[in-house]
Amino acid sequence: xxxxxxxxxxxxxxxxxxxxxxxxxxxxxxxxxxxxxxxxxxxxxxxxxxxxxxxxxxxxxxxxxxxxxxxxxxxxxxxxxxxxxxxxxxxxxxxxxxxxxxxxxxxxxxxxxxxxxxxxxxxxxxxxxxxxxxxxxxxxxxxxxxxxxxxxxxxxxxxxxxxxxxxxxxxxxxxxxxxxxxxxxxxxxxxxxxxxxxxxxxxxxxxxxxxxxxxxxxxxxxxxxxxxxxxxxxxxxxxxxxxxxxxxxxxxxxxxxxx
Numbered sequence: 001x002x003x004x005x006x007x008x009x010x011x012x013x014x015x016x017x018x019x020x021x022x023x024x025x026x027x028x029x030x031x032x033x034x035x036x037x038x039x040x041x042x043x044x045x046x047x048x049x050x051x052x053x054x055x056x057x058x059x060x061x062x063x064x065x066x067x068x069x070x071x072x073x074x075x076x077x078x079x080x081x082x083x084x085x086x087x088x089x090x091x092x093x094x095x096x097x098x099x100x101x102x103x104x105x106x107x108x109x110x111x112x113x114x115x116x117x118x119x120x121x122x123x124x125x126x127x128x129x130x131x132x133x134x135x136x137x138x139x140x141x142x143x144x145x146x147x148x149x150x151x152x153x154x155x156x157x158x159x160x161x162x163x164x165x166x167x168x169x170x171x172x173x174x175x176x177x178x179x180x181x182x183x184x185x186x187x188x189x190x191x192x193x194x195x196x197x198x199x200x201x202x203x204x205x206x207x208x209x210x211x212x213x214x215x216x217x218x219x220x221x222x223x224x225x226x227x228x229x230x231x232x233x234x235x236x237x238x239x240x241x242x243x244x245x246x247x248x249x250x251x252x253x254x255x256x257x258x259x
Contacts, residue, residue, distance in 0.1 A: 019227050060084075096221040
């Protein structure tokens with residue numbers, strides 16, 4: 001079995017931060033780490049690999065020249081190979097572009113399964129699994145909490161509203177969005193970290209994956225216009241009196257706000 005696991009480096013903001021040019025956060029106020037949900041998808045992949053000796057796990061990161069650390073961490077957590085799809089010469093890709101590149105890589109490398117984190121800790125959109133599945137025209141399941149080999153396909157458990165667990169049989173190929181569930185991410189050993197440092201990182205570009213490189217810009221679905229810090233208003237006013245008094249006070253506040 002060949003499993004592709006997209007991984008992403010996400011930023012943790014300090015309590016205080018600055019925005020540069022209304023478009024990006026000053027890097028001095030950020031610390032970077034592997035997206036938490038991607039570590040769960042890596043744990044799911046290594047669990048499947050323990051059941052199938054010939055399984056290959058390929059960690060794939062789409063981004064600029066800062067992807068090495070997150071890819072080496074993925075190798076330390078069990079990935080067999082690390083691939084960087086370098087878009088440093090392009091505008092920041094949106095989710096459709098990222099999904100298309102991952103899908104093209106999976107298709108061209110005969111992948112059987114794509115295991116995505118259910119969302120990223122920074123954007124929180126949860127859209128990459130759907131974008132990948134849509135480009136590949138593969139079945140997709142979200143909110144997966146457990147996956148095991150099952151006959152010619154997979155045995156999958158996913159969490160529904162209210163904590164109900166749905167058990168499904170799934171044929172391959174497929175795309176799964178993994179959330180924490182039963183997965184515990186092991187702390188990589190010193191030996192695994194040292195081996196990850198020596199692992200070569202393969203580098204590709206959109207031009208290597210797309211028959212028509214102009215498709216990369218054409219498939220963009222959105223573009224960031226501006227970035228701003230959230231304005232928080234913690235003012236609170238206690239309203240006292242009878243219910244009628246409180247209602248009149250609320251009415252007055254609304255009228256003043258919209259005056």
